[in-house]
Amino acid sequence: MIPLVSNSLILSAVLFTIGVVGVMIHRHPVMIFMCVELMLNAANLSLVAFNKQHYAENWHAVDGQVYAFMVIAIAAAEVAVGLAIIVSLFKRRARVDVDEVNQLRN
Amino acid sequence: MIDRDVIGYDQIYALGPVIILTLTVLVLILADCIWRAFSRHVKPGDVEHDDPAGMGLMPNLVITLIGATAAIADIFYLLGRLRAGGGTALAELFIARGFPDATGRHAWEAGALAIDSFGLYVALLGCLILIAVSLIMLPYLQSRRLFRAELFQLLVLSTIGMLLLGFSRDLLNTFIAIELLSLPLYVLCGLSDKSSASRESSLKYFLLGAFASGFLIYGASLVYGAVGHLNYKAIAFYLSSNPDVSNVLLAGLSLVGVGIAFKLALVPFHAWVPDVYQGAPTPVTAFMASGVKVAMFAAAIRLVNDSLVGLDAQYWRDALAVFAILSMIIGNLFALHQSSVKRLLAYSAITHTGYLAVALCAGGPAAAQSLLIYLAAYCIASIGAFMLVAYLSRPGQDDVYFDELHDLSQRYPAASAALAILVLSMGGLPMTAGFIGKLLVFRDAWAAGLHGLVIFAVLNSVVSFYFYLRFLRAMYMQPRVPGTAPLEAGSMPAAYAITAVVSVVLTILFGVLPQLLVEWGNSGVMLQ
Amino acid sequence: MNTTGEYNWVALFLFGGACVLGLAFALAALLRPSNPGLFKRLTFESGARALGDALVRFNVRFYILAIVFLMFDVDVVFIFPWAAAFRLLVFGEENRLFTPMGPACLWEMFVFIGILMLGWAYAYRKGALEWV
Numbered sequence: 102m103i104p105l106v107s108n109s110l111i112l113s114a115v116l117f118t119i120g121v122v123g124v125m126i127h128r129h130p131v132m133i134f135m136c137v138e139l140m141l142n143a144a145n146l147s148l149v150a151f152n153k154q155h156y157a158e159n160w161h162a163v164d165g166q167v168y169a170f171m172v173i174a175i176a177a178a179e180v181a182v183g184l185a186i187i188v189s190l191f192k193r194r195a196r197v198d199v200d201e202v203n204q205l206r207n
Numbered sequence: 208m209i210d211r212d213v214i215g216y217d218q219i220y221a222l223g224p225v226i227i228l229t230l231t232v233l234v235l236i237l238a239d240c241i242w243r244a245f246s247r248h249v250k251p252g253d254v255e256h257d258d259p260a261g262m263g264l265m266p267n268l269v270i271t272l273i274g275a276t277a278a279i280a281d282i283f284y285l286l287g288r289l290r291a292g293g294g295t296a297l298a299e300l301f302i303a304r305g306f307p308d309a310t311g312r313h314a315w316e317a318g319a320l321a322i323d324s325f326g327l328y329v330a331l332l333g334c335l336i337l338i339a340v341s342l343i344m345l346p347y348l349q350s351r352r353l354f355r356a357e358l359f360q361l362l363v364l365s366t367i368g369m370l371l372l373g374f375s376r377d378l379l380n381t382f383i384a385i386e387l388l389s390l391p392l393y394v395l396c397g398l399s400d401k402s403s404a405s406r407e408s409s410l411k412y413f414l415l416g417a418f419a420s421g422f423l424i425y426g427a428s429l430v431y432g433a434v435g436h437l438n439y440k441a442i443a444f445y446l447s448s449n450p451d452v453s454n455v456l457l458a459g460l461s462l463v464g465v466g467i468a469f470k471l472a473l474v475p476f477h478a479w480v481p482d483v484y485q486g487a488p489t490p491v492t493a494f495m496a497s498g499v500k501v502a503m504f505a506a507a508i509r510l511v512n513d514s515l516v517g518l519d520a521q522y523w524r525d526a527l528a529v530f531a532i533l534s535m536i537i538g539n540l541f542a543l544h545q546s547s548v549k550r551l552l553a554y555s556a557i558t559h560t561g562y563l564a565v566a567l568c569a570g571g572p573a574a575a576q577s578l579l580i581y582l583a584a585y586c587i588a589s590i591g592a593f594m595l596v597a598y599l600s601r602p603g604q605d606d607v608y609f610d611e612l613h614d615l616s617q618r619y620p621a622a623s624a625a626l627a628i629l630v631l632s633m634g635g636l637p638m639t640a641g642f643i644g645k646l647l648v649f650r651d652a653w654a655a656g657l658h659g660l661v662i663f664a665v666l667n668s669v670v671s672f673y674f675y676l677r678f679l680r681a682m683y684m685q686p687r688v689p690g691t692a693p694l695e696a697g698s699m700p701a702a703y704a705i706t707a708v709v710s711v712v713l714t715i716l717f718g719v720l721p722q723l724l725v726e727w728g729n730s731g732v733m734l735q
Numbered sequence: 736m737n738t739t740g741e742y743n744w745v746a747l748f749l750f751g752g753a754c755v756l757g758l759a760f761a762l763a764a765l766l767r768p769s770n771p772g773l774f775k776r777l778t779f780e781s782g783a784r785a786l787g788d789a790l791v792r793f794n795v796r797f798y799i800l801a802i803v804f805l806m807f808d809v810d811v812v813f814i815f816p817w818a819a820a821f822r823l824l825v826f827g828e829e830n831r832l833f834t835p836m837g838p839a840c841l842w843e844m845f846v847f848i849g850i851l852m853l854g855w856a857y858a859y860r861k862g863a864l865e866w867v
Contacts, residue, residue, distance in 0.1 A: 110432075117425050124418050133414055140421030144428040151432035165431060168379050170812055172424055175386045177809040179417055181802045182390050186397055186409050188798050193403065236853055240860045 109150035117143035130187050134180075141176045145169040221298035221322040223281040224330050225374075228367045231274025235267060235360045242266070264345060267359040271341045274363065279334045282327050289324055296323035301377075303438055314448075317440035319377035328579055328727075329373030329505045333498060336586060337366040339706055340494045343594045346700035347490050350602055353399050361391035362494065369502035376513055378427040378437040378463065381506050382420065385470060388502055389416050392495060396487040402605060408486025415469065415479040423466025429459030439513035446517030457522065460515075464523070467510070471503045473564060474533040477557050481541070484553035489605055492549060493593035496556050497586035504563055504582060508575045511567055527568050528660055534561030535667040542674045548596055548607040551674060552589070555633060558671055559585055565664050566648045569655035577651045580728040581644030584717060588632040588641060591710030595626045598703050599696050610688050612681040619696065623682040625707045632714045634675035635668050640717035643724055799863050803855070810851055817844055 116139055123136030152165025219226075289297045299318025306314070341362055348354060368388030375381045393416060397409030431437055433456035434445045446452065469476040484492050515523055538558030545551040563581060566574045599615075599622065600607045616623040632639035645668060652661045687693065699707070717724040817840075825837040858864070 113428075117421075120421060124414075130410060130414065134417065137414075137417040137421050140418075141424060144421070144424040147425070147428040148431060151428065151435075154432070155435045164436070165428075167816075168428075168431070168437070170816065171379060171383060173812055174809050175383060175420075177805045177812075178386065178390055179420070181805050182393050183413055183417065184798045184802055186393060186406075186413050189397060190406055190410060193406070233850065233853060236857050240853075240856050 106150045106154045109153075110147055113143045113147035113150065116140075116146065130183075130190070134183050134187070138176060138180070141172055141179075145172050148172070218298040218300055221285060222300065222320070223285060224278040224327075224334070225367055225370050227278045227281055228274055228334075228363055228370065231270060231278075232360050232363050232367070234274075235270055235363065238266060238270065239356055239360075264348065264354060264356055264359075267356050268341055268345055271359045271363060272338060275334045275337045275341075275366075279331065282331050282334065285322065286324065286327050289327070296321050297327075298322045303436065303441070305441065305444060315438075315440045315444040317376060317438050319380050319438060320371070320374045321376045322374055325505070325509075325575060325579070326370075326374040329501060330370045332501050332579075332583060332586065333366050333369035333373070336369075336494065336498045336501070336590065337362060339590050339709075340490055340498075342702045343493065343590075343597060343706050344490045346702050347488065347597050349700075351399060351488075352602075353401070353488075355398060358395060358398055361395050365389075365391040365395070365494070365498065369498055372502040373505045375506065376439045376509060378430060378439070378442075381510070382424050382427060385423065385503075385506070386420060388499065389420070389470070392491070392499070395491045395494070396483060398488050398491060399605070402486075404486040404605065405488060408483045411479050412483040412487075419466045419469030419476070421466075422462050422469070426459045426462025426464075426466060429455050429462065431459075433459060439510065442514040443517045446514070452518065452522065460518075460523070461526075463510075464526075467503065467507055468530060470499070471507060471564075472534075472557055472560050473530040474537045474557060474561075475530075477534065477537065477560075480557055481550050481553040484556070485547060485549045485606060489549070489593050489597035489600065493590045493597075496552070496589040496593060500556070500560070500563075501582045501586060504567070504578055507567055508570075508578055511570045512572065512575060515570070524568050527564055528657070531561045531564035531568060531660065532663060534558065534564060535664060539667055539670050539674075542671070545674075546608050546610070548609065548612070548678075549593075549605075551677075552592060552596075555671065555674070556589070558667065559633070562645065562648060562664055562668065565652045565657065565660055568657055568660060569652040571651075571655070573654070574648075574651045576728045577644070577647035580724050581648050583724065583727070584632065584640035584644040584714070587710045587713050587717075588629045591629040591707060591714070592626060592633070594703055594706050594710075595622055595629070598622065598699060599694050601694065607694070609677065609681050610691060611694050612678070613685040613691075614687040615682040615694070618693065622696070622699065622707070625711045627679050627682065628711050628714060630675045630678045632718070634672045636672075638715070638718045640714045640724060642718060643721040647725070647728075796866065803858050803863055806851060806855060806858075810848070813847065814844065 120136045120139035120143060123139065124133050127133050127136060148165040148169045150165075152163065155165070156162035285297055299321050301319040302316060303319070304313040304316035341359060344358065344362070348358075365388050368384050368386070368391075371384035372381065372388060375384050393409055393413040396412050397406050399405040427437060430442065433453050434442050436442075442456075445456070465476065472480045484495065487495065511523075534557050538554045538556075538561060542551050542554035542558065545554065563578060566578045566581070596607050599611075599619070628639065632641035635641045635645040649661045649664060652664075821840070824840040
């Protein structure tokens with residue numbers, strides 16, 4: 102294995118873990134949301150790295166890199182929707198905190 | 208390890224239903240832009256203030272219905288072609304194949320999208336759900352004075368995601384289709400911007416949904432790392448040719464499983480369901496309860512049947528069985544004492560996810576077929592029930608509570624009878640469609656040797672009658688609580704009445720003449 | 736061909752631009768009267784008075800613009816690979832005009848951009864670009 106690839110994979114695993122932990126500990130929707138983006142980008146990084154690992158001698162095969170483009174597009178759509186939802190919450194209250202969003206309960 | 212065709216343009220006709228719905232969305236957007244191009248005060252998507260009946264929404268509804276009907280016609284045409292051709296799939300789009308071995312034979316060959324009868328039946332269900340939900344949307348919006356024309360675009364977009372999910376046989380495609388299904392739904396949940404419950408459900412659904420999709424795509428990237436491709440057939444081939452399963456692949460598949468379980472609402476990934484179902488506008492809840500369930504189970508059964516066949520069942524079946532058992536227990540337990548009808552139906556949806564997961568555990572073409580039949584019966588019942596909730600609830604509050612249902616049979620006999628029949632069908636009373644679905648699912652699981660799981664599921668469905676019978680007790684046996692105002696729903700709008708009659712008639716028809724539903728499902732068998 | 740040679744012109748432009756700018760400032764400093772006062776030292780930005788801290792929360796309205804910007808952002812993600820592969824797709828490896836796939840590859844991008852532009856038109860009609 103090329104060291105560069107395994108290093109990228111370790112980095113992507115670390116990024117993913119930071120994302121997951123961040124989603125769990127942060128309270129502001131925007132921060133949670135940025136951590137989710139971190140998870141998606143970790144997936145992008147590992148897709149590109151795995152592509153390099155599988156097709157090191159065949160530079161025409163760029164499946165993983167094209168998958169990463171698709172994930173970027175999806176992530177952007179998610180950003181648009183997510184920001185819109187958070188903005189619509191902002192319009193009603195000055196402070197947004199997921200702990201305060203607790204009207205629906207058992 | 209792969210070789211691929213660039214694109215199958217000659218087979219693009221097989222994507223007809225998807226293309227028709229896409230054109231419908233474009234026409235809706237364009238119409239909204241042009242509609243008020245000369246109006247300075249009204250922006251697209253809003254309806255004039257001097258239009259209390261909301262007739263400005265009519266064109267959008269009509270375009271949506273025309274698009275959905277055209278898509279259904281196209282689906283029947285494609286099904287006809289499929290039968291005439293006699294093959295297993297009408298077309299495979301974006302075909303990839305493994306490199307040939309010494310004899311020149313390809314190890315595997317499969318398209319990312321398979322237009323087969325299973326996918327077409329899922330598409331048919333999706334379009335029918337779209338029609339039903341857009342029909343009940345209009346009177347709902349009128350009664351709430353909530354005029355948002357965008358919601359038709361969003362509904363159709365979400366339906367396109369459902370269709371693609373039914374066809375998809377590639378993890379990346381599945382991911383994109385799930386996102387296309389979910390993103391419009393996040394917005395639709397927050398549709399009624401006057402209600403803070405609606406905005407809250409939108410935020411919760413979005414944050415948890417995005418979290419789940421993060422798991423899904425990271426899992427997919429690990430699968431790509433292990434296999435070198437994301438096609439289900441490639442995964443199956445890798446699994447069958449490598450007896451020692453690599454840990455990377457197992458980790459990837461379990462992360463994908465977590466992502467899908469989130470969307471399926473399997474316990475322990477169910478926390479969002481009650482809040483989102485309760486807070487969302489009721490027709491949107493009906494769409495989530497029916498459409499999302501159909502599409503996600505279609506995706507899950509494809510994943511199980513197409514790619515996990517080569518994997519030793521010990522790696523996934525036990526885990527899935529545990530999730531199924533937990534879903535049944537937790538769903539039932541929490542449903543027992545809910546005071547809100549929508550919340551109760553949400554927990555009952557979790558229980559149903561558990562029963563359906565039993566069919567997933569069984570796997571195989573027979574289970575796919577039973578799953579479709581169960582889902583069809585469940586969709587009919589849940590759309591009808593949520594529609595009745597939308598009809599009965601007070602305009603200011605988007606929910607009905609059990610103590611408001613007391614004495615309902617005296618004042619709204621037809622609506623109470625319909626609600627009773629539909630919830631009993633959800634419970635699986637014999638002579639209703641729900642019973643047939645349960646019977647088939649449990650039969651397949653029994654045949655697959657999952658005896659303990661089936662016995663457990665049957666016991667749970669008996670327990671679940673306790674809370675389904677609460678509807679009957681409240682509506683027929685209990686006098687009104689003194690001091691509570693009675694529900695004033697008024698006369699039933701035509702769209703509600705049509706939906707109610709159709710869902711009740713279908714529920715009883717399929718219950719009495721199950722061969723109709725079974726034959727329908729038989730032709731929807733996933734052929735491989 | 737030595738491509739690095741072409742970048743020498745860029746360096747020349749940079750150098751020339753810096754010289755012209757420096758000359759202009761130097762001349763202005765020589766010619767203008769120097770008369771600093773309280774109001775002259777204030778930050779001047781579009782006639783608005785500088786108030787408060789730089790670390791304030793940005794107005795929510797910027798998010799709307801950001802959302803509209805995203806559309807063009809993602810647009811480019813797909814157009815760049817398409818443009819990079821365009822010559823190969825349309826003319827083929829032996830430089831034939833229009834391979835069998837060529838015209839489709841060309842029109843596909845127009846369909847893609849058309850759909851995106853429809854979304855942009857909707858956002859425009861909806862007033863997303865107005866400062867409300």
